[in-house]
Amino acid sequence: MARQGVLIEDPYQRMTDDQIKQVHKASLEILKDPGLLCFNKRAADIFAAGGAHVAPVASSDPPHWLIRIPETLVADALESVPSTVILGARSPENTLVMHGDEPRVYFVSGSETNIWLDVDFQTYAKKADPSVEMLVPEFIPRRATVEDLCRSAHVAEHLDTLDGFIRNVNIQDSDITEQNKDVNKFFASLNNTTKHVMAGLTNLDQLDYVVKMAEIIAGGKAELIRNPLISFITCLVKSPLQFVDDTTETFINICERGLPVVVSSSPQAGSTAPIKEAGIITQINAEVLAGITLGQLVKRGTPVIYGSVPVRTRMDTLGDSYGAVETSQYNVDCTQLARFYRIPNYSTSGVCDAKRPGQQSSIERLLSNITVTMSGPQYLHCAYGLLDGNSVFSLMQAALDDAHFQMIKFFLRPPRIEKNEIEDVLDQIRHVARTPQKLYIRYIRRVMRTGLMSCPYPFEGDGSVDDVFYRAHQRTNELLDKPVPHIDRKTTVRIFNEIPGLLPRLNIYEEGRVL
Amino acid sequence: MSEDLIAALKENVIQGRMTKDDEGIDEGLTGPGVLELTRTALDSSIPVQNIITRGLTAGMEIVGEKFNAGDYFIPDMLASAESVSAAMDLLKPMLQDSIHEGKGKFAIVTVAGDIHDIGKNIVAILLKGAGYDVEDLGIDVPTEKIVEYVRTAKPDYIGLSALLTTTMLVMGDVIEALKNAGLRDSVKVLIGGAAVSEEYAREIGADAYCADGFEAVKILNDFGLA
Numbered sequence: 001m002a003r004q005g006v007l008i009e010d011p012y013q014r015m016t017d018d019q020i021k022q023v024h025k026a027s028l029e030i031l032k033d034p035g036l037l038c039f040n041k042r043a044a045d046i047f048a049a050g051g052a053h054v055a056p057v058a059s060s061d062p063p064h065w066l067i068r069i070p071e072t073l074v075a076d077a078l079e080s081v082p083s084t085v086i087l088g089a090r091s092p093e094n095t096l097v098m099h100g101d102e103p104r105v106y107f108v109s110g111s112e113t114n115i116w117l118d119v120d121f122q123t124y125a126k127k128a129d130p131s132v133e134m135l136v137p138e139f140i141p142r143r144a145t146v147e148d149l150c151r152s153a154h155v156a157e158h159l160d161t162l163d164g165f166i167r168n169v170n171i172q173d174s175d176i177t178e179q180n181k182d183v184n185k186f187f188a189s190l191n192n193t194t195k196h197v198m199a200g201l202t203n204l205d206q207l208d209y210v211v212k213m214a215e216i217i218a219g220g221k222a223e224l225i226r227n228p229l230i231s232f233i234t235c236l237v238k239s240p241l242q243f244v245d246d247t248t249e250t251f252i253n254i255c256e257r258g259l260p261v262v263v264s265s266s267p268q269a270g271s272t273a274p275i276k277e278a279g280i281i282t283q284i285n286a287e288v289l290a291g292i293t294l295g296q297l298v299k300r301g302t303p304v305i306y307g308s309v310p311v312r313t314r315m316d317t318l319g320d321s322y323g324a325v326e327t328s329q330y331n332v333d334c335t336q337l338a339r340f341y342r343i344p345n346y347s348t349s350g351v352c353d354a355k356r357p358g359q360q361s362s363i364e365r366l367l368s369n370i371t372v373t374m375s376g377p378q379y380l381h382c383a384y385g386l387l388d389g390n391s392v393f394s395l396m397q398a399a400l401d402d403a404h405f406q407m408i409k410f411f412l413r414p415p416r417i418e419k420n421e422i423e424d425v426l427d428q429i430r431h432v433a434r435t436p437q438k439l440y441i442r443y444i445r446r447v448m449r450t451g452l453m454s455c456p457y458p459f460e461g462d463g464s465v466d467d468v469f470y471r472a473h474q475r476t477n478e479l480l481d482k483p484v485p486h487i488d489r490k491t492t493v494r495i496f497n498e499i500p501g502l503l504p505r506l507n508i509y510e511e512g513r514v515l
Numbered sequence: 516m517s518e519d520l521i522a523a524l525k526e527n528v529i530q531g532r533m534t535k536d537d538e539g540i541d542e543g544l545t546g547p548g549v550l551e552l553t554r555t556a557l558d559s560s561i562p563v564q565n566i567i568t569r570g571l572t573a574g575m576e577i578v579g580e581k582f583n584a585g586d587y588f589i590p591d592m593l594a595s596a597e598s599v600s601a602a603m604d605l606l607k608p609m610l611q612d613s614i615h616e617g618k619g620k621f622a623i624v625t626v627a628g629d630i631h632d633i634g635k636n637i638v639a640i641l642l643k644g645a646g647y648d649v650e651d652l653g654i655d656v657p658t659e660k661i662v663e664y665v666r667t668a669k670p671d672y673i674g675l676s677a678l679l680t681t682t683m684l685v686m687g688d689v690i691e692a693l694k695n696a697g698l699r700d701s702v703k704v705l706i707g708g709a710a711v712s713e714e715y716a717r718e719i720g721a722d723a724y725c726a727d728g729f730e731a732v733k734i735l736n737d738f739g740l741a
Contacts, residue, residue: 436636
């Protein structure tokens with residue numbers, strides 16, 4: 001039984017069908033003129049063999065090619081790209097089944113933050129009445145470690161609303177190198193959550209080891225294809241319109257293996273894409289279509305996901321403004337485009353500009369979480385715990401986000417207006433109208449106990465002080481104390497024997513383990 | 516037979532099933548509710564004292580325990596109290612003939628100018644369920660009528676309810692009127708409602724402020740013990 005996510009019965013749409021077609025047509029125009037620059041020779045060769053117009057750019061260093069993709073090539077790719085993508089998991093009940101034409105939303109974590117935000121609570125006394133004390137959070141940023149990633153995956157395992165895990169911590173231990181980072185981040189994640197694990201790849205040389213590790217856990221090569229408990233995210237097109245060398249190479253290799261991969265693009269409206277909505281949407285769509293076309297040329301039918309991470313530029317720094325309202329609009333547009341192509345959509349919400357947990361963070365993330373969820377993307381990177389764009393991760397914020405998603409998921413339940421319900425409430429109304437008290441309170445009980453009523457906010461205090469943060473922090477501690485099903489001893493031994501570069505302290509069956 | 520009946524009565528109080536048509540907490544619970552069982556108990560000549568103490572009150576004690584343990588919520592408590600309250604109405608005519616000693620007479624009223632009664636009704640249900648003889652005087656009740664009621668019915672307690680900041684001032688008028696009529700010492704005055712506070716209760720000379728129905732039960736029980 002796969003996870004159910006949230007099925008959006010009537011998804012929110014910004015664009016009309018006609019507008020979608022206009023964007024689609026304009027994107028095809030972009031793919032022909034100006035086309036894309038390609039810095040990866042294999043990709044240029046694949047495009048040329050597939051029928052694209054490929055021409056070297058004269059005296060270029062590094063060498064690159066101009067790729068003009070004809071409409072027929074894109075149409076052919078859209079024919080062969082699977083409409084259904086399955087993301088497996090260590091536990092079968094955590095499998096995600098995504099249909100490109102079904103707006104069923106799965107909520108997942110992300111991205112790869114450099115900074116881990118610890119929190120400590122200081123006690124302050126009220127000036128007017130020193131007997132009244134309150135706990136005030138002190139946030140302590142530091143470089144994230146592999147132990148933090150283990151803790152994050154551990155908490156993710158227990159967060160009810162979280163359907164999948166994109167590794168959200170960039171491990172920066174002194175003994176982590178480019179040569180061992182990928183195997184350690186995948187192992188740390190897989191060993192602490194039974195949900196689907198997705199990550200980017202730092203070093204292509206590590207791909208075989210990462211895949212081998214997943215095969216050992218899944219039970220073999222064929223089993224991994226049947227139950228792909230890992231998948232990858234690749235940003236192979238750098239905006240505007242450039243296939244980068246290394247990530248494109250990684251993407252080609254993943255497609256060759258037939259494992260699920262996100263074709264992601266992250267243009268910034270105002271700097272690397274036009275500031276106008278029509279402009280950024282048309283460009284990101286062209287960039288993603290180009291990536292999907294390459295993937296299908298590499299291996300027809302390989303599972304790819306339409307990845308959209310559009311963002312607006314901040315006017316003060318020219319950095320990303322994930323908290324800008326337009327960012328949510330772009331994401332909704334992209335979800336509509338992906339559904340137009342019947343390809344599952346990786347979308348983004350919840351990323352905020354706020355640097356620390358608080359009101360700004362709550363408002364920014366809630367607006368995008370609600371609106372983008374309602375548009376029905378299948379795989380929603382909803383930024384559990386993320387702050388300051390993609391830079392900072394806070395476990396406490398992740399617990400707060402889980403509570404917010406409980407509310408959003410409840411809100412999105414379809415109405416229960418049906419014959420039996422109407423008859424039942426008519427009985428109630430007639431009965432209560434005849435009583436002296438005129439109260440319906442007794443009828444709450446069954447509804448409350450059958451899960452038909454939303455839960456109160458879990459971090460609500462007694463009102464004397466705002467202790468939401470403290471309660472959320474306590475919640476993360478409770479979740480960390482709750483065990484997770486690790487990979488069994490025999491499999492762990494095999495992984496450590498066959499996969500080079502794993503840190504011995506990640507082996508929970510050995511002394512000095514991390515978790 | 517009578518043991519089974521009392522046990523069923525107690526169980527239905529715990530389940531908050533006033534009548535046979537009511538839903539309880541446990542799935543699929545059917546059969547007579549508190550009202551039907553109380554009638555059957557009376558028909559079976561079970562002493563009123565037993566019906567109250569071993570059926571209704573014993574059930575409510577368990578409801579209280581479950582509430583304190585976090586297993587029950589306010590709607591559960593209220594449904595049980597409402598069931599007991601309805602049963603007590605049925606038993607009231609027989610009480611004068613029985614040896615049962617009530618906890619005291621409590622009158623509740625929404626003061627003049629105010630028609631809000633949800634809180635008042637909940638307080639009435641809970642107090643009735645807790646064993647008090649509750650008289651609900653209604654909404655928008657003129658001060659003179661309240662004074663006259665105190666003079667004639669001689670309640671042990673009177674609860675004044677108001678939602679509005681404008682009508683809460685009437686509570687002070689009621690207390691003044693009771694003083695002027697020489698009745699203030701004969702009755703304890705409790706106030707409640709969204710607009711009032713403990714501080715306001717002190718200001719107008721009320722005996723207590725009740726934040727909600729549960730506090731009202733506790734305060735009255737404490738008065739009874741004093």
